[in-house]
Amino acid sequence: MSEHTRPRVYGAGDDGSAPCATVPDHEYIELSxxxxxxxxxDVTGLTADERTAGVYLITxxxxxxxxxxxSYGPTFSRPDGPWVWEGDVP
Incomplete structure (x- = not known):
């Protein structure tokens, strides 16, 4: 990613009111x-069990x-990220 491109943060700025920027002292995992x-x-508030299970994200x-x-989740070889796409669910 170039230095001039800001990464998108899931849920931030979806309504146009908030910037799509990371927040200091928060932990983020890239989705792949x-x-x-x-x-x-932003995985700052997730427990260890929740991080192991992964997430379903509306898209x-x-x-x-x-x-x-x-559905996105960690891999055994890289549990700290990036989290990989596991498929779509209704």
Whole structure:
């Protein structure tokens, strides 16, 4: 990513009111593949168990249309990221 490109943060700025910037002292994991490829996810408040399980994230670009979800999770070889796309879910 170039120094002039700001990464998108999942959920930030979706309504146009908040900047799509990272927040100091927060921890982010990059999402890899699928409809949210390259987006950062704020995992600051997730427990260790939640980080192991991964997440379902609402996306306007899933196989199920707007409002569908995409599943992302850690890999065994790189549990600290990036999280990989596991598929779309209704």
């Amino acid at each position: 593949g699928g409809p949210l490829d390259g987006v950062l996810l 306007p670009h899933s196989a199920y249309g707007p409002g569908g979800s995409a």
